[in-house]
Amino acid sequence: MEPATHLRPLTALPDADRTPGIVLHLSPLADLLLPTVGGVLGPLVAWLVYRDRSAALNAQGREVLNFRLSMWLYGLIIGVLAFLLFSVGLIGGAVGSAAGSEELGAFAFLGTFASFFLFLLPVMVVLGIIPFIFMIIGVVRASSGQPYSYPLTIRFVR
Secondary structure, eight states, X not given: OOOOGGGSOOOXXXXXXXXXXXXHHHGGXXXXXXXXXXXXXXXXXXXXXXXXXXXXXXXXXXXHHHHHHHHHHHHHHHHHHHHHHHHHHHHHHHHHHHTTOHHHHHHHHHHHHHHIIIIIHHHHHHHHHHHHHHHHHHHHXXXXXXXXXXXXXXXXXX
């Protein structure tokens, strides 16, 4: 039985594969053209184009695609959590107001906005900045011929 691909050391990029390697790491910028799906479609298309060219490009393409799928999943989870918390606060505020306790209703309503602006909004901003920073690191590493393994990655594509 063959060991899992992500456990093998990543192959260095030869000189001929450095430019395609850079393209692979920059492919999530497709998110600027197609918000929400471009960050996954760009790496998928780039990986499909370059995966048969060399083992190093195949590994780097999988790495980028897995990272972007992971970030998309994390964003989806945070978005659903934000929606649920915000909804619970609004419903709690409405129930509190309907029960005749305006203080309870106002407290629930303000708590909803406070949790959104003090917790969820900063988390969403960080989830937006982290992929960009790691993408730049990947580009720098690919331009020098070194493989890059993204942190926080779930291995969907092996």
